[in-house]
Amino acid sequence: MKRLLITSILMAAAAGVSAQKTTAEGIAEYRRMIADGNPAELFEAKGEELWKQKRGPKNASLEQCDLGQGPGKVKGAFVQLPRFFADTGKVQDLESRLLTCMQTLQGFDAAAIAKTPFGRDEQKNIESLVAYISGESRGMRFSLPQGHSEEKTMYEVGKRAFFYRGGPYDFSCASCHGEDGKRIRLQDLPNLTGNPGDGVGFAAWPAYRVGNGQLWGMQRRLNDCFRQQRFPYPGYASEVTIALGVYMGVNAKGAESIAPGLKR
């Protein structure tokens, strides 16, 4: 009888431990469950179509767009962005590079697209394009080039922006993403001052958000981070967002990209 009691106490204790599943484990389990059905795939399929489709005032496709690996090379391009592009003389991330291609190849007005609210018109198409392009580098590891002086400058600018405190709450990116083991409510926050690991932080975006059914690229992610800090929007494809992309991307060197990811 006594032994039975001890066994049942032990069992109850074990059940108590397993019930205290961390949110991270909960999310990981949820991801496994839905791994075969990430709706980002729908965006990927649409993006591939858009990439090959003749559109815009010049009625051209994006197939000659140079994402850093040469014209039309999509595979592996995402894990080396943002990088310096000689033709524009700027460091560009995926989305600002797409704007350049849409303007030069297809004849769209890049400035007008950058001003379009997220999720509308051409911005909606960019969502699908980033899903497709990032998906072509799924499973590859981040390795941003840092050979050009502009790329090094952008890294330093990004680092400053990351630690820059301001706004009504005196927030910086580093307030939430500067240490290990922090969280907002039950959401674990990656430490972006280093490599947070495979498929975490920079390596998990673009991502499909189940809660609102939207696919967010890095630009939307960053602009929303600024909103949460109560900063004004830095703007789509603005230099500070690209600099932050360089900072996070270089820090994430060697991390495996799972993009397009899945978020709650």
Add this chain to the structure above:
Amino acid sequence: MADPMRIRAQAAGDKTTVRVLMGHEMETGQRKDSSGKLIPAWYIQQVTAQLNGKTVMTAQWGPAVSKNPFLQFVVKGGKAGDKVTVMWEDNKGDKRSDDATVS
């Protein structure tokens, strides 16, 4: 025309597992837009699945199903090379039908 579905079907033993991802807004009719007007309901009502042309599952859906729904079901029988067809019809009468081959 609605966006294509993504269908995967895999046979294991005497069962075939079918996974379907559908692209649909699934608007409930309860939400309001930025100007305060109700967004009209728009959702999938009828789902039909066929294995080699024979109906193996029908489902009636409502506005509670999420946007871009994911559907998984298991069919008895089915082997590699069989054809799986999934069809849906929404409350506006829009239809979509896609095929996949069992692997």
